[in-house]
Amino acid sequence: MKNKKLAKHLKCFVLDHLWVILLFLAAPVSIMIVYLTLISGNPGGTWWYYVFLSLFILLCFLLYRLYSTWDFYEILCNENKTLEDFLISEPKGREEQHYRKLVEEQHRLYLNRLARMEDKQKQSKIMIYRWVHQLKMPLSVIRLVSENKKGDSDFRKIAQSAAQIQYDLDQVLNMYKLDAIKNDFHSEKVNLHSMCKDCINELKSSFITKGIFPKLEIADDLVVYSDSKWLRFVLYQLLTNAIKYSDEGKKITVRADRSEECTSLSIQDEGCGIDPRDFNRIFDLFFTGQNGRLRGESSGLGLYMVKQSLDYLGHTIMVQSELGKGSTFTIYFHAKSEI
Template sequence: MNFWKYLKDQWWVFVGWFLFVLLTAFVIWLSPGVSLSWGTLGYLVLMQTVVLGVILVIHYMSKRRWWRELTFKEGDSVLQNYLSSARSEEEHLEQEFINQVIREHQETMEQVVTNQEEQKDYIDSWVHEIKVPLAATQLLLRSIEFDIADAKYLSLENELNRMDEYVDQVLYVARLDSFSKDYLIQETSLKKIIQPVLRSQANYFIQKNIRYAIEGDDQQVLTDGKWIGFILRQLLSNAIKYTSENGTIKIRLVKKRKGVQLELQDSGIGIPKEDMRRIFDKGFTGKNGRNDQKHSTGLGLYLAKNLASRLGVKLYAKSVAGQGTKMTLYFPMLSYYEEER
C-alpha cells in the first residue's frame, strides 16, 4: 500500500483532527482574558497539522513492513506460507486468523486429495473387476456363435465391444492426473498402432459396410504406442458412428518437413460449424451427439485432445457439415532428448 492510499483510509483521523481544532479554538475563545486572532488560529492549525503529519508518517512506516508481507506476489502460493512477523496486538490477531485459514485450507485439501486417491483406487479396481465378466461373456457368446442368427451375434458382440470401450474411457479418465507415471516414449511404428485399432472395430465396418484404406508409407515416431492407440480408437469410433452405411474411411500417413501427420478422413455427416470450437470440451455432445441413435458421451474427443497434448502431439479437426470430417494427429520430429529438430 502506498502512502496516498494509506491517507485515503485515514479519513476518520482527519475528521477527528478537524473537530479537535474547532474544539481548541472554541475553548480559547471562551477563555477570559485571551484574545483569539486569525494569526493565532492559523499558527495553532499549522502546529497541529505538523504533529498529525509526523504521527501519520511514523504509523505508516511501522505498518509498511506488515503490509508488504500481506501483499500477494505473482508466482507465490499464498495458502502455503504462514505469517510470522506480527509485532502489535492488532497484527498478531490478523496473523493468527490468516494462519488458521491456511491451516484449515491445507487440511481440507489433504482430505480432498485423499478422497480422490481412494476414488481412483476404487475405479481402477472396478475396471479390472468388470473386465472379467465382460471377457467371460465374450467367450460365452463365441461358444454359441453357430446357434444364433448372424445378425444377433454381431449385435451382441458390438454391444459388448461398446461396453468395453466405455470401461476403458472410465479408466483413462481416472488416470489423467497420474499420466506422468504411466507412459513410455519410444520409437514406434504408426501402422503397428493402426492395425490393431482397425481390427477392434471390424464388426462395425462389416455391419455398416464401411470401406477403409490406409494410404502412405509407414512412419516411425517417438511416442507412447498404448496411449496413441487409445486416442486413435476414440477418433475411429467417432468416424464410424457418424458415417452412414456404404461410406468410406481413409487413414493417411504423411511425412512433413518437421514431423509426421496421421490423417483420419471419413465421409460422414460432418460437424456443424457452430460446434467446431467446442468439440474437444469435456461433456460436449453437439448437435450430432444429441441424436438418440448416436449415444454420445462427450468424453471421447476430450480424452483424445487431453492425452495428445500431454504426449506433445497436436490434434486438430477440419469438417464441413454433410461432407465428412478429417481428424489430424501431428507428431513433431523429436530427438530422444525431447528437443524439436
C-alpha cells in the same frame, strides 16, 4: 508493472489511514495553532516549530504503520490469488501476526476438508475399478461363447453388444486414469506408421463388421515425440469414432505429413459429419451432439478425453467437417522441446 503495483499499494494504505491524518490535523495541530494565535497573541517561531514537530511525529507513525502492514497490503494488491498467497511468512506487526494465525487456521481446515474429499474420491475410484473388473469376467465369457457361434445371427448381435459394453467399460477406466496422466507420462520417439497400423489391427473386427475400409498413408520411418501409451489411446478413440459414424462401404484414411514446423496426423472419414450447431462443443464432457442422439451410440466421453490427453501431451488437435460428407481430425506434433 512493478511501479503500478507499488502505487496501488500506497494508495490503499493512504485511504485506510486518511482518518488518522485528518483527525491529527483537525485536533492537535489546529487546536494548538488556534491557541498560539488567539490566546498567546504572539506565537512567533513557536507556531512553525509546533507544526513541524507534529507533522514529523505523524510521518514517523505512518512510516511505522506502513512497515508493520506491508505484507498485508501486498496481499490485498495481488490480483492473482491462491489460498497459499494469503499466508504471511514473516509478520512484522501485531495485526499481521493475528492475521497470520487466522489464515493458518483456515488453511488447516481447508487442507483437512480437501484430504477428506480426496479420500472419498479415492474410495469411489477403487469401487469403480472393482465394479468394472468384476463385469469384465462374465462379459469375456459372453463374447467367447458368441464368437464360437458367430454363424448364428443372434449370437453376432450379442457379440456386437458385448463389444460395445467392453468399449464403454474401458472408457470409464480411462476417464479415471486421465487424472493420473502426470504420474504416467513418458516422452519418447514414436513411429507413427507402426502405431497407426497396430490400432487399425486392434479394430479389425469393427472394420469388418461395419464393412468399412481403412487406408494407411504414412511413411514407414516417420517419427514424432510423444507418449506412446496415451497417443495410442487417442488414436484408438478417434478411429472408433470414425467407424461409429460411418456407414457400410465407406473409407477411413489415416495419413501423416511432415513440414519444417511440425508433423500432422489426420484421421479422415466419409461419415455423417458434424452438425455446425454442435461444432464448438464436441470436446465438452458428456456432450453427445445431434449425431450421438440420433444414433444412440455416444457417451460424450471419447472426444473429451482425447482433448484432455493431447493438451497435456502438448499436441494440438483441429477438426474439419462437412455435414453428410465426413470429418477430419488432425493432430499436430511440435518440436520435442515443446512437449
